[in-house]
Amino acid sequence: MTESFARPHPALTPAQRVSLDVNGYVVIPNTLTSDEVGELMEGIHDLKRELQAAAPGASIRSAKLLGNSPLHVTVSPPIEAIPAVAAYCAHPRLVAMAEELIGGEARICETAAIVNRRDPDTYRDPPTYGFHTGVDIPFGSHIKDGLYHCCFVKTLTNLTDLGPDDGGTVVIAGSHKMDVPLDQLIAAAKEDPRLIHHFVAPAGSTLLLSETLIHGTGQIRSERERTILICGYNARLMPRWDFSPWSQDFLDRIPEAYRTLFNGKQNWTRGPRYRTLDQPADTREYPRYDWKSLMEAAAVNV
Ligand SMILES: O=C(O)CCC(=O)C(=O)O
Numbered sequence: 001m002t003e004s005f006a007r008p009h010p011a012l013t014p015a016q017r018v019s020l021d022v023n024g025y026v027v028i029p030n031t032l033t034s035d036e037v038g039e040l041m042e043g044i045h046d047l048k049r050e051l052q053a054a055a056p057g058a059s060i061r062s063a064k065l066l067g068n069s070p071l072h073v074t075v076s077p078p079i080e081a082i083p084a085v086a087a088y089c090a091h092p093r094l095v096a097m098a099e100e101l102i103g104g105e106a107r108i109c110e111t112a113a114i115v116n117r118r119d120p121d122t123y124r125d126p127p128t129y130g131f132h133t134g135v136d137i138p139f140g141s142h143i144k145d146g147l148y149h150c151c152f153v154k155t156l157t158n159l160t161d162l163g164p165d166d167g168g169t170v171v172i173a174g175s176h177k178m179d180v181p182l183d184q185l186i187a188a189a190k191e192d193p194r195l196i197h198h199f200v201a202p203a204g205s206t207l208l209l210s211e212t213l214i215h216g217t218g219q220i221r222s223e224r225e226r227t228i229l230i231c232g233y234n235a236r237l238m239p240r241w242d243f244s245p246w247s248q249d250f251l252d253r254i255p256e257a258y259r260t261l262f263n264g265k266q267n268w269t270r271g272p273r274y275r276t277l278d279q280p281a282d283t284r285e286y287p288r289y290d291w292k293s294l295m296e297a298a299a300v301n302v
Pocket residue numbers: 114154168169170215216217218228230
């Protein structure tokens with residue numbers, strides 16, 4: 001049997017783990033280098049332009065425009081079209097962070113890039129933010145060794161700097177553990193905006209969140225355009241969430257060691273992965289797979 005690709009364990013420091021448990025999210029600054037951010041920006045914006053120039057509803061290497069208003073564009077899934085996105089989703093430390101929150105082996109279930117700018121139509125007082133969750137607390141959560149886990153999580157990485165007015169993702173801190181009706185919790189948070197935390201970080205930073213946490217899109221009040229890249233992961237026995245399927249050719253080319261990450265595993269085992277709070281983070285660098293060569297070779301062969 002082929003070994004899965006090597007990755008750190010645990011990925012988070014004890015302090016980051018406590019922050020994740022208390023708030024339902026943690027921000028890890030500078031997970032990507034400026035070269036990686038540059039490559040992702042170029043790939044995403046090129047693909048966005050290609051899709052906008054194509055016929056409505058067209059798909060390019062599985063990617064489609066899910067939203068295409070002048071102020072808010074969502075490209076999903078960009079993983080097959082852009083090798084740097086595949087590299088991001090398979091980044092050993094980011095996968096390990098997701099697995100730490102899941103409490104078991106992860107599979108990629110959703111990928112999307114969002115490009116948006118200031119939209120005065122969404123300005124309400126108080127703002128609505130499009131608050132939502134991806135899984136309910138009783139089904140999605142479990143506790144092991146006193147630490148919180150959720151079977152559906154996301155890494156959201158900002159490719160543009162996010163200051164307080166730049167529309168970073170918003171969350172209702174701690175809502176991942178409060179199994180009360182969403183509308184009641186949202187109303188309570190709006191009474192005291194300090195309960196709503198904003199993702200503010202330099203480009204190339206990652207927000208890891210539990211999908212039981214109430215979250216939404218922040219309001220852009222500056223003139224800066226925001227670009228973010230999202231990878232959703234769930235427990236390896238769960239299905240994909242993406243609306244548009246990946247091609248069989250792409251799936252066939254995934255190296256053996258990454259098959260579970262990309263395809264999941266169709267049986268009732270979940271590869272538990274747990275840490276205790278006192279374990280220090282594994283800070284070693286792990287090898288990165290060369291997705292560019294793999295996917296460029298695939299493109300030549302098409
Ligand atoms: O636009 C954002 O920052 C939030 C994205 C989001 O809500 C999601 O991926 O579920």
